Structure formats: C-alpha cells, structure tokens
Amino acid sequence: MSKTIVAENVTVGYELYRERQRLTALADITLSIDKGEFVVLVGPSGCGKTTFINAIAGLVKPWSGRILVDGRPVEGPGPDRAMVFQDYALMPWRTVEANVRLPFELQDHGLSKEEVERRVRHYIRLVDLEGFEKSYPYELSGGMKQRVGIARALVSEPDILLADEPFAAVDAMTREAMQAELEKLVAETHQTVVFITHSIDEAITLGDRVVVISYRPGRIKDIVEVDLPRPRFSYDVKALPEYGALREHVWGLVKDEAIRTARGAWT
Ligand SMILES: Nc1ncnc2c1ncn2[C@@H]1O[C@H](COP(=O)(O)OP(=O)(O)OP(=O)(O)O)[C@@H](O)[C@H]1O
Ligand SMILES: [Mg+2]
Structure with missing residues (x-):
C-alpha cells in the first residue's frame, strides 16, 4: 500500500x-x-x-x-507513517530487538504475536544485525545504531x-x-x-x-x-x-x- x-x-x-x-x-x-x-x-x-x-x-x-x-x-x-530519525532516537534501556519491536507496542497493527516476531527477525537480518538482538544501544557503533533505527521504521511496513x-x-x-x-x-x-x-x-x-x-x-x-x-x-x-x-x-x-x-x- x-x-x-x-x-x-x-x-x-x-x-x-x-x-x-x-x-x-x-x-x-x-x-x-x-x-x-x-x-x-x-x-x-x-x-x-x-x-x-x-x-x-x-x-x-x-x-x-x-x-x-x-x-x-x-x-x-x-x-x-514511519520515520528513520537523524539522531536514531533509540531507547537506551531496550535491546536491539525490543527497539525494533517498539512500533507494535505503541500502536496496534493488527498482527499476531508470531507475525510480529517474524517481522522483527526479518528486518534485523535485512540491516545485517543478526547476532546483536540482545545488545543495548551503548554496545553498538554509530552505523549499527542507525541500522536499528532503519529496521524499526521498516518493520511496520508503513x-x-x-x-x-x-x-x-x-x-x-x-x-x-x-x-x-x-x-x-x-x-x-x-x-x-x-x-x-x-x-x-x-x-x-x-x-x-x-x-x-x-x-x-x-x-x-x-x-x-x-x-x-x-x-x-x-x-x-x-x-x-x-x-x-x-x-x-x-x-x-x-x-x-x-x-x-x-x-x-x-x-
Ligand atoms: N526544536 C527546535 N527548536 C527551535 N529551532 C529549531 C528546532 N528544530 C529545528 N530548529 C531550527 O529550524 C531550522 C531548520 O532545522 P532543520 O533541523 O529542519 O534543518 P535541516 O535542513 O534538517 O538541517 P541538517 O541538514 O543540518 O539536518 C534551523 O535553523 C534550526 O535551528
Ligand atoms: Mg536534518
């Protein structure tokens, strides 16, 4: 759409x-x-x-x-509408996967739990962050943080x-x-x-x-x-x-x- x-x-x-x-x-x-x-x-x-x-x-x-x-x-x-922010705007207390999952917690997108998890995994893989799901933003480089922000915007397929x-x-x-x-x-x-x-x-x-x-x-x-x-x-x-x-x-x-x-x- x-x-x-x-x-x-x-x-x-x-x-x-x-x-x-x-x-x-x-x-x-x-x-x-x-x-x-x-x-x-x-x-x-x-x-x-x-x-x-x-x-x-x-x-x-x-x-x-x-x-x-x-x-x-x-x-x-x-x-x-979903946004990739210039300054990433990640939540420091959330892991990579919890940051990427955020849009589904803020708004109901009408997806099953399984579909949400499938999407989160898919977009983390797409931005090449597999293996970093449990990392926190402070453990990531600038480019990696930016990729988390990209995955978070794409995950809801806006x-x-x-x-x-x-x-x-x-x-x-x-x-x-x-x-x-x-x-x-x-x-x-x-x-x-x-x-x-x-x-x-x-x-x-x-x-x-x-x-x-x-x-x-x-x-x-x-x-x-x-x-x-x-x-x-x-x-x-x-x-x-x-x-x-x-x-x-x-x-x-x-x-x-x-x-x-x-x-x-x-x-
Ligand atoms: N929250 C704010 N409060 C006050 N002024 C602001 C605020 N956000 C932006 N501005 C001002 O508005 C103008 C435009 O800022 P904006 O961030 O939209 O520029 P930009 O084109 O995105 O710049 P850049 O390429 O550096 O990111 C600037 O003069 C900036 O100082
Ligand atoms: Mg700007």
Missing part, C-alpha cells in the same frame, strides 16, 4: 523562548508526492529538511498551510517511509548495499518515500525526483526529475552519460546555497 502526500503553502517554524523570537524554518512549501513515489530532499544544513518530514509525520504543526495524506489533513502521528539521512553514519560499503536493499524493498512494497540526504549521488541513485531546498527559511528552489531506468542497482547507473549531467545540474543548484550556509557559519 502507499499513499499520496500533498503540502499546500506550508510554513513552519519554532518559538525561540530564550531569544523571544520566532524562527521561520520553512516558508510556503507546496509539493505533491504521488503514491509510490521516491522523493529526495537536498539542501544546506538548517534549511528545514527535518522540519518538513517532521510536519509530514505529525510531530510539528505548520504555522500556516496544511499537509494532506491521501486527502486527509495530518493531525498527528499515525501508523501509516505506507509512507520518512527517512532522515538514514545512511549518514553507515560506512560506505554497507551504505551502497543498503541503498540497493531499499530500492528493492520499495519496488516490492510500493511505499511512498521521502528521503533526506546530503549526498547528491545518493539522491540521484535513489530518487524519482530531487527537491532542492534553499537556505533558511527553506523554500523549494527547484525540482529535478531523475529519469534513469530502474532497478538502478542492477547495473552501473553511474556510468550513464545522463547520470553525469544530472549530477552536475543538482550540484549547481545546491552549491550556491551551501556556500551561503558556510559564509553564515564563518561570519
């Missing part, structure tokens, strides 16, 4: 109580995401990418505009997968293997995916469309269609001439924003 996501003139921000200010993180975002589409968000640090998927997840509320999932306004979190830089802490080789695994999984489940990355290569190899967001307050600067054949991991998609052209195009769009961010950080 999969669902559409529609953002209509979404503006989101935060109240900074200490500074007695309001910070606009994202301004006037309008975007329609089709059922089963894989949309990647790229843009400089602090441009509001995490804020946007938090709004889709129902974890932050837009100041104005609205977000519709399959035509219904998002009122809060729901079992149709209609919508929201992934916030899910492979950022994973080593380069595992990262490519997991990208391939994700492409395969999405082809089977037809999940709608909103995926954040700072890697232009990852954006192009995974996405149907790449949404480039500008420096704060984040606005949609451009949307690039990635018209490369699938499955992209079954052959060397990076060797195609279109790949190089796409890469250059996206980099051209991101570059100015990245430079502005860096200037902001240095001054």
Whole structure:
C-alpha cells in the first residue's frame, strides 16, 4: 500500500523562548508526492529538511498551510507513517530487538504475536544485525545504531517511509548495499518515500525526483526529475552519460546555497 502526500503553502517554524523570537524554518512549501513515489530532499544544513518530514509525520504543526495524506489533513502521528530519525532516537534501556519491536507496542497493527516476531527477525537480518538482538544501544557503533533505527521504521511496513539521512553514519560499503536493499524493498512494497540526504549521488541513485531546498527559511528552489531506468542497482547507473549531467545540474543548484550556509557559519 502507499499513499499520496500533498503540502499546500506550508510554513513552519519554532518559538525561540530564550531569544523571544520566532524562527521561520520553512516558508510556503507546496509539493505533491504521488503514491509510490521516491522523493529526495537536498539542501544546506538548517534549511528545514527535518522540519518538513517532521510536519509530514505529525510531530510539528505548520504555522500556516496544511499537509494532506491521501486527502486527509495530518493531525498527528499515525501508523501509516514511519520515520528513520537523524539522531536514531533509540531507547537506551531496550535491546536491539525490543527497539525494533517498539512500533507494535505503541500502536496496534493488527498482527499476531508470531507475525510480529517474524517481522522483527526479518528486518534485523535485512540491516545485517543478526547476532546483536540482545545488545543495548551503548554496545553498538554509530552505523549499527542507525541500522536499528532503519529496521524499526521498516518493520511496520508503513505506507509512507520518512527517512532522515538514514545512511549518514553507515560506512560506505554497507551504505551502497543498503541503498540497493531499499530500492528493492520499495519496488516490492510500493511505499511512498521521502528521503533526506546530503549526498547528491545518493539522491540521484535513489530518487524519482530531487527537491532542492534553499537556505533558511527553506523554500523549494527547484525540482529535478531523475529519469534513469530502474532497478538502478542492477547495473552501473553511474556510468550513464545522463547520470553525469544530472549530477552536475543538482550540484549547481545546491552549491550556491551551501556556500551561503558556510559564509553564515564563518561570519
Ligand atoms: N526544536 C527546535 N527548536 C527551535 N529551532 C529549531 C528546532 N528544530 C529545528 N530548529 C531550527 O529550524 C531550522 C531548520 O532545522 P532543520 O533541523 O529542519 O534543518 P535541516 O535542513 O534538517 O538541517 P541538517 O541538514 O543540518 O539536518 C534551523 O535553523 C534550526 O535551528
Ligand atoms: Mg536534518
């Protein structure tokens, strides 16, 4: 199953109580995401990418505009959407398997106990953590913790997968293997995916469309269609001439924003 996501003139921000200010993180975002589409968000640090998927997840509320999932306004979190958090957000007192099982304890997914255990085992294997079921987060490397977070999002087989830089802490080789695994999984489940990355290569190899967001307050600067054949991991998609052209195009769009961010950080 999969669902559409529609953002209509979404503006989101935060109240900074200490500074007695309001910070606009994202301004006037309008975007329609089709059922089963894989949309990647790229843009400089602090441009509001995490804020946007938090709004889709129902974890932050837009100041104005609205977000519709399959035509219904998002009122809060729901079992149709699962998130891979940028900072993993694991529960330190729970083992790997207990962390992965968590979605089934928070919400009733209507599955038998046996099916829950089968899924937990399956997704732990998928992220290559077999043998670590009884480990606690503090016993894991950063990349392993991130993979627990990925398994926990996938385990409920959500209609919508929201992934916030899910492979950022994973080593380069595992990262490519997991990208391939994700492409395969999405082809089977037809999940709608909103995926954040700072890697232009990852954006192009995974996405149907790449949404480039500008420096704060984040606005949609451009949307690039990635018209490369699938499955992209079954052959060397990076060797195609279109790949190089796409890469250059996206980099051209991101570059100015990245430079502005860096200037902001240095001054
Ligand atoms: N809980 C919060 N309270 C106050 N300000 C926040 C909060 N979360 C985010 N912000 C601010 O909102 C802006 C956008 O943050 P966000 O985390 O969405 O950016 P991002 O694009 O995901 O960045 P990165 O690539 O570094 O993860 C930033 O200026 C940040 O300081
Ligand atoms: Mg972020």
